[in-house]
Structures are given as structure tokens and as C-alpha cells.
Amino acid sequence: MSNKIGVHALVWVGGWSEAESEKAIAATAACGYDLIEVLLLDPQSVDPVATARQLESHGISATTSLGLGVDTDISSNDPDTVARGEALLNDALSVARDMGASYLGGVLFSAVHKYSAAATLAGRRNSVEVLARLAERAKASGITLGLEAINRYESNLINTGAQAVDFINETGSDNIKVHLDTYHMNIEEEDPATTIRECGDLLGYFHVGESHRGYLGTGTIDFKTIFRSLIDIGYTGPITFESFSSAVVDSKLSTALGVWRNLWSDSEDLATQAKSFLDSELYAASQPE
Numbered sequence: 426m427s428n429k430i431g432v433h434a435l436v437w438v439g440g441w442s443e444a445e446s447e448k449a450i451a452a453t454a455a456c457g458y459d460l461i462e463v464l465l466l467d468p469q470s471v472d473p474v475a476t477a478r479q480l481e482s483h484g485i486s487a488t489t490s491l492g493l494g495v496d497t498d499i500s501s502n503d504p505d506t507v508a509r510g511e512a513l514l515n516d517a518l519s520v521a522r523d524m525g526a527s528y529l530g531g532v533l534f535s536a537v538h539k540y541s542a543a544a545t546l547a548g549r550r551n552s553v554e555v556l557a558r559l560a561e562r563a564k565a566s567g568i569t570l571g572l573e574a575i576n577r578y579e580s581n582l583i584n585t586g587a588q589a590v591d592f593i594n595e596t597g598s599d600n601i602k603v604h605l606d607t608y609h610m611n612i613e614e615e616d617p618a619t620t621i622r623e624c625g626d627l628l629g630y631f632h633v634g635e636s637h638r639g640y641l642g643t644g645t646i647d648f649k650t651i652f653r654s655l656i657d658i659g660y661t662g663p664i665t666f667e668s669f670s671s672a673v674v675d676s677k678l679s680t681a682l683g684v685w686r687n688l689w690s691d692s693e694d695l696a697t698q699a700k701s702f703l704d705s706e707l708y709a710a711s712q713p714e
């Protein structure tokens with residue numbers, strides 16, 4: 426397989442100061458990954474020029490992601506909240522462009538938050554409209570957007586791959602793709618392999634996470650079947666390992682994701698194991714049975 430293999434920044438660091446980004450980028454390259462996923466929850470805290478320089482010097486590339494907060498939720502019915510969310514997404518897009526990234530994904534469509542009611546039609550329309558405008562601006566910079574289907578406890582708008590496809594069709598944009606994640610699919614999808622096939626060419630980004638978000642291969646995800654279906658559809662996009670522990674904490678995200686306990690404490694050991702697991706499982710899945 427020719428996919429770029431990536432690792433999420435939160436495997437290494439909880440923030441993105443110049444020292445933190447140097448540490449994370451150097452460690453990502455040393456473990457043999459092709460890319461690092463940089464978290465843009467707070468785009469203004471990121472120096473994209475410094476990051477671009479560090480990426481170049483270590484010979485890897487970056488993708489970017491974020492999840493909106495309750496006060497920047499573009500699926501809100503409140504116009505001021507929607508406007509704050511659109512401003513944050515525009516800032517993130519500029520930072521992504523300036524660090525040389527060609528992908529901005531994650532939960533761009535709602536807050537990462539346990540909602541107490543279903544999404545409203547008006548809120549959904551707000552989200553569709555903001556993302557259609559963002560996609561136009563992204564296209565001018567050669568950036569693809571990704572909408573990550575996440576579980577019901579973290580969003581009320583896009584929980585499945587099929588819902589992501591419907592939402593993307595509503596935007597009418599051709600540079601918004603589906604972002605799938607094995608951890609979330611394990612909770613929400615009837616059959617992850619079928620979901621992958623049904624997304625087909627619209628699949629643009631793939632997160633690999635265990636059922637408990639710890640070490641790969643120690644939970645209940647059927648990676649073999651999932652990787653075979655990625656090969657079946659000819660998926661050539663990034664495959665990025667994502668794992669969270671209270672050992673490395675971004676306080677905003679950790680609270681939103683419910684990271685209450687340690688699943689690991691040694692970033693390097695975790696990332697090394699994940700890279701070797703991905704290499705061997707992807708190779709095995711590409712061989713005839």
C-alpha cells in the first residue's frame with residue numbers, strides 16, 4: 426500500500442509551542458512515520474512558519490484537525506456562535522495553509538460535546554452553509570476538508586459514514602471528504618467494512634484507534650477486515666494512528682473526550698508499536714488469502 430502513515434500530535438505533546446512541535450515532529454520522524462496530525466483547537470497558538478521549517482528539516486509532512494467547542498459550534502441556532510465558529514475555522518485554514526498542510530479535518534461541523542437534544546434542521550443548515558464557504562476558501566489553497574463521523578456521545582450531527590456522505594452532498598462541495606475512525610465506527614456502524622465500501626471515493630482520511638483508544642491490537646477492532654476493505658476500494662489517503670492518555674493532555678480536548686485514565690504512559694513505546702502493527706497488518710491485508 427502506498428498510503429502515508431501518520432500519528433496524532435497528542436501521542437507526543439499536549440500543546441504546540443515551538444519546543445513542543447520540535448519534540449513531536451522529531452519523534453514522529455524517528456519512529457518512521459510519514460506525517461504528523463497537528464491539532465488546531467487554538468490556531469492562534471500555532472506558529473505555522475516555525476512548524477513548516479521543523480517539518481522540512483525532519484522530512485515529514487503534516488495534516489491538521491480540530492473539533493469545535495460549544496462556543497464555536499457552527500451547528501448552533503445562535504448566529505453569534507456560528508460566526509465565532511466560522512472565524513475559528515478560517516483561522517485554522519490559514520494556519521494549515523501556512524504550514525504547508527493540504528488537509529484540515531475532524532469535527533468541523535459541530536462541537537465535540539455530549540448534546541442533550543438532537544440536531545435541529547436550522548442548525549444543520551448553518552453548518553452546511555459555513556462548510557460550503559470554508560471549502561471554497563480551502564480550494565483556493567489546495568486544501569481538502571474532512572468531516573469525521575464520531576460517536577453519539579461526542580456529536581449529534583454526523584455519527585456514521587453514511588451521514589457524512591449525505592452531509593457532504595448537501596454542501597455541493599467537491600473538496601470535502603469523509604473522515605472515518607475505527608474507534609467511532611466500532612460504536613456506531615453496523616459493519617465498518619461495508620461503511621468503507623459505501624464511502625468509496627469520498628473517503629479522504631482514516632483514523633486508526635483501538636476500541637479503548639490504547640495500544641493497537643489489544644482491543645476488539647477487527648483491523649484485518651477493515652484494512653482489506655480499504656485495499657478493496659483503492660484507498661490511497663493517509664492512515665493516522667490516534668490515541669489519548671492522561672499522560673499527554675490538552676485540557677480542553679481531554680475533557681471533551683473523557684480521557685479520565687491512563688491507557689499508556691510511554692509515547693515512544695506506544696508510537697513504535699503502532700507503526701510496526703500498521704506496517705505488518707497493512708502488508709498482511711494486501712496479500713491474497
Ligand code: MN
Binds near residue numbers: 632667
Ligand atoms: Mn479520530
